[in-house]
Amino acid sequence: MFSFQIGALSHEGEEATSAESTALSDETKAKLQETLKFLNQDISQLVKNAHPIRAILDELEGKCPEAIEEALTPTAFIESHHVQVLKAQKQIADRLQQEVRDSSKALAESAVDEIKSLNDTQVGILRNKAVLEAERDRLLQELNRVNQAIDTVDHNLSQIPSAITRLEEEKQKYARQAYQLHKSLRPIPGSSADNNQVIENVDQIRLCAIKVIREALGLL
Secondary structure: OHHHHHHHHHHHHHHHHOOOHHHOOHHHHHHHHHHHHHHOOOHHHHOOOOHHHHHHHHHHOOOOOHHHHHHHHHHHOHHHHHHHHHHHHHHHHHHHHHHHHHHHHHHHHHHHHHHHHHHHHHHHHHHHHHHHHHHHHHHHHHHHHHHHHHHHHHHHHHHHHHHHHHHHHHHHHHHHHHHHHHHHOOOOOOOHHHHHHHHHHHHHHHHHHHHHHHHHOOOO
16 A cells, blocks of 8 residues: 555656756665665555665755755655554455365365265265166076076987987887888778677677576576
8 A cells, every 4th residue: 555655756757857866966876766766665564664665765855856855865865654554464365265274174075065965976876886786686697597498498409319319219110010010910800890799709708607607696
């Protein structure tokens, strides 16, 4: 704040005395250059000690244009603003600290929210993992059942060639037997019905004898 005022005063003084600067003595110009060195200090340093400027102003009294003296006189007593500057600087520092605190608080709250979100996400992921693991176990059991079924089918398939071979051998065997029997058989007269009738007629003789005996014995 004060550095701006000093700068503004300097700028205005420069414009007011630009025409008169050539009339300044070399000694006066040297003192003004020395004054500039002090004025270019940080304002917090200048309000602590403006004695060198006062000393230079005393030496330049009556040697400078009025505009320059008017601009330099307040700077010679700028120490009177020491408390104001310190207070303003402290408030700036406190405000910055408050902003840092608020920012840290916001970051901490954001971190808490993010942690909660991650914990919720973790719970969901673990639940989904459990479902997937259960599905994996079920599929593994199903795969094991299918593998066993495939093994059974493979075993059955492996038995078929040998069974076919065995049946082919039996077929050839029975074919030869049938051929041999066919060659040895002679034509058979009559029919099975005729044969059965003959057997039944003879059996009637047996049954008739049984009946007569039973009647004689009183068994009927």
